[in-house]
Amino acid sequence: MKNKMYCYLPIFAFFLLGYPNGYSQTITMEVDMSEIVSEVQPTMYGVFFEDINFAADGGLYAEMIKNRSFEFAEPKMGWSEPNSDRHSLNNGSGMASVIKYPGESSNHNYLGITVKNDQGYSLINEGFRGMGIKKDALYDLSFMASTSQGSFSGLAVHFLDGEGNIVGGADIPIQAGKDWKKHTAQIKAEATVAKSRLRITFKGTGTFNLDMVSLFPKDTWRGRKNGLRKDLVQLLYDLDPGFLRFPGGCIVEGRTLAKRYQWKKTVGPVADREILVNRWNTEFSHRPTPDYFQSFGIGFFEYFQLSEDLGAEPLPILSCGMACQFNTGELVPMEELDPYVQDALDLIEFANGSLDTPWGKVREEMGHPAPFNLKFIGVGNEQWGPEYIERFKVFEKAIRDKFPQITIVSGSGPFPDGDYFEYGLQELKRLNAQLVDEHYYRGPEWFRKNAARYDDYDRNGPKIFAGEYAAQSVATASPLNRNNWECALSEAAFMTGLERNAEVVHLTSYAPLMAHEEGWQWTPDLIWFNNLESYGTANYYVQKMFSTHRGSHVVPITRNKLPLTGQDQLFASAVKERDSNELFVKLVNTGDMEMATNVKIKGGKVAPRARLIRMQNDQLEAVNSFGEPKNIGPQESEAAMKGNTLPLILPPYSFTVVRIGTK
Numbered sequence: 001m002k003n004k005m006y007c008y009l010p011i012f013a014f015f016l017l018g019y020p021n022g023y024s025q026t027i028t029m030e031v032d033m034s035e036i037v038s039e040v041q042p043t044m045y046g047v048f049f050e051d052i053n054f055a056a057d058g059g060l061y062a063e064m065i066k067n068r069s070f071e072f073a074e075p076k077m078g079w080s081e082p083n084s085d086r087h088s089l090n091n092g093s094g095m096a097s098v099i100k101y102p103g104e105s106s107n108h109n110y111l112g113i114t115v116k117n118d119q120g121y122s123l124i125n126e127g128f129r130g131m132g133i134k135k136d137a138l139y140d141l142s143f144m145a146s147t148s149q150g151s152f153s154g155l156a157v158h159f160l161d162g163e164g165n166i167v168g169g170a171d172i173p174i175q176a177g178k179d180w181k182k183h184t185a186q187i188k189a190e191a192t193v194a195k196s197r198l199r200i201t202f203k204g205t206g207t208f209n210l211d212m213v214s215l216f217p218k219d220t221w222r223g224r225k226n227g228l229r230k231d232l233v234q235l236l237y238d239l240d241p242g243f244l245r246f247p248g249g250c251i252v253e254g255r256t257l258a259k260r261y262q263w264k265k266t267v268g269p270v271a272d273r274e275i276l277v278n279r280w281n282t283e284f285s286h287r288p289t290p291d292y293f294q295s296f297g298i299g300f301f302e303y304f305q306l307s308e309d310l311g312a313e314p315l316p317i318l319s320c321g322m323a324c325q326f327n328t329g330e331l332v333p334m335e336e337l338d339p340y341v342q343d344a345l346d347l348i349e350f351a352n353g354s355l356d357t358p359w360g361k362v363r364e365e366m367g368h369p370a371p372f373n374l375k376f377i378g379v380g381n382e383q384w385g386p387e388y389i390e391r392f393k394v395f396e397k398a399i400r401d402k403f404p405q406i407t408i409v410s411g412s413g414p415f416p417d418g419d420y421f422e423y424g425l426q427e428l429k430r431l432n433a434q435l436v437d438e439h440y441y442r443g444p445e446w447f448r449k450n451a452a453r454y455d456d457y458d459r460n461g462p463k464i465f466a467g468e469y470a471a472q473s474v475a476t477a478s479p480l481n482r483n484n485w486e487c488a489l490s491e492a493a494f495m496t497g498l499e500r501n502a503e504v505v506h507l508t509s510y511a512p513l514m515a516h517e518e519g520w521q522w523t524p525d526l527i528w529f530n531n532l533e534s535y536g537t538a539n540y541y542v543q544k545m546f547s548t549h550r551g552s553h554v555v556p557i558t559r560n561k562l563p564l565t566g567q568d569q570l571f572a573s574a575v576k577e578r579d580s581n582e583l584f585v586k587l588v589n590t591g592d593m594e595m596a597t598n599v600k601i602k603g604g605k606v607a608p609r610a611r612l613i614r615m616q617n618d619q620l621e622a623v624n625s626f627g628e629p630k631n632i633g634p635q636e637s638e639a640a641m642k643g644n645t646l647p648l649i650l651p652p653y654s655f656t657v658v659r660i661g662t663k
């Protein structure tokens with residue numbers, strides 16, 4: 001009799017709930033939309049930008065000429081001279097030498113080219129692992145030139161494909177003379193080539209001086225000169241980020257203090273921005289990138305402008321007088337900290353100051369008289385120990401005294417636990433710090449285990465900026481790490497915990513943001529690109545599902561009155577959106593079995609149908625790629641409500657956002 005009863009039970013359940021049989025249990029969750037847990041800050045899901053992996057030069061910054069002003073440590077790096085005298089004195093047709101400008105300036109070198117015959121002396125720039133050109137697209141070339149002797153009628157510029165064939169070009173007449181003049185030309189590409197090069201051929205003989213050779217696609221983001229790569233900004237725009245943190249990362253700190261990021265050197269005319277070696281250039285012996293420098297073509301003005309374009313709060317982070325503690329850990333003595341503090345105060349003036357202030361004026365001269373409305377500033381990146389706390393206090397006092405309305409971001413070091421973290425967080429709590437940046441680069445299992453990390457955080461303590469995180473499939477910063485589905489799914493599970501705790505967690509961002517297919521140093525990364533294409537990883541779509549369903553208020557979602565933090569491998573959070581009266585329920589099944597669930601909505605009336613946006617893959621190793629950019633991406637469908645209950649089967653390894661209209 002007992003056995004017979006069991007036989008009927010699944011059928012009974014099917015009639016009751018509409019499920020096929022075979023589920024060992026049905027998990028019932030309750031969402032109470034009448035109970036507000038907390039607000040969700042508009043800044044909740046943002047982006048972290050750092051010039052690592054060719055993210056700026058060679059990536060987002062659309063400049064195609066590498067080493068355009070001959071300022072790299074090897075001043076001719078990226079350039080070749082196929083028929084130079086250097087290769088053969090008798091058969092060569094000329095030679096280029098690096099010449100220093102007299103006196104002090106931020107632009108140190110130019111190229112002096114002696115052309116001795118009409119045999120077609122030329123220079124070739126290789127671009128950033130090639131130059132991506134698209135058939136029929138237009139490219140804007142410009143350069144500074146003067147001639148000191150002989151006569152030149154002009155230059156011929158050509159795109160070359162991999163075999164050396166010409167795939168587009170232009171002739172540029174030259175006004176000879178000793179004064180430097182800017183010349184421009186437009187080139188139409190005759191083919192799509194992923195790795196083209198630009199050849200400049202000199203017509204005439206004598207000495208030709210060349211500097212600031214620059215080439216941009218005409219079609220940049222918003223058509224701006226000195227602009228950004230459109231496809232990459234579009235990917236950021238689609239995330240609808242709440243903030244843009246810049247310029248990093250460790251790049252802020254520098255390996256030594258002299259090599260730190262100094263924002264004042266990144267504003268004003270582009271040609272005057274002094275180039276600096278990129279700290280990721282030789283950071284990892286397994287991924288050396290000796291041709292990685294910062295041109296600062298994207299500088300602080302451009303970062304503010306990008307924030308504005310994205311509708312994101314700008315969040316600059318500045319050096320606090322400590323070089324990277326993983327490198328030299330060089331410290332500025334306390335009595336010499338003033339210039340660093342002044343940089344922070346001046347930055348706030350640059351962003352927000354009126355036009356009669358010195359830095360407000362610079363902003364106006366750069367074309368943005370309106371303030372950028374800066375609300376946050378970060379002091380130091382990933383510093384730790386008493387040396388940091390001591391310096392942070394000085395910054396905090398100075399900023400608080402002069403700009404009390406600005407929220408100051410402090411840091412708790414590079415790790416999510418351990419001595420450095422415990423010490424930092426405790427001290428920052430004692431100081432009533434406003435917003436503390438936490439970083440976690442850990443294995444995917446860490447993310448699944450830590451979904452309840454913030455459940456017990458003090459609601460009256462500092463607010464949290466989960467400023468850098470990414471699940472590492474092999475080990476932190478291992479070159480073998482992949483942006484696989486297990487990592488993305490585990491991040492989704494963890495993010496339900498961030499969202500449930502939006503009362504404490506005010507900002508979050510995945511890191512790093514971007515990587516060039518060939519020019520990267522660190523993996524995993526949210527977005528991958530080459531010179532022609534780009535794609536969002538599975539992790540990108542997880543971020544997007546959260547950020548585009550941010551909601552305005554957290555509401556409780558419970559199972560047996562408890563939050564869902566991974567019991568039976570199920571994670572959940574719920575928010576409602578004040579403006580649209582919608583409920584967004586996020587459900588993550590990290591298990592390898594389908595899961596039968598009922599989502600019961602209390603506290604109001606709901607629409608008869610719900611929309612489901614789901615990411616799912618049976619293979620935890622699955623990844624997106626240039627060939628299959630949406631192998632793992634959100635799929636949309638609909639489901640019927642039964643009264644106020646949504647019966648829902650959660651597939652194995654799935655992340656689902658349920659959108660339910662409410663009254």
Ligand code: AHR
Pocket residue numbers: 050052248249250251381382414468511512522
């Ligand atoms: O995101 C890569 C690096 O990781 C960042 O520069 C640094 O802050 C962290 O250690």
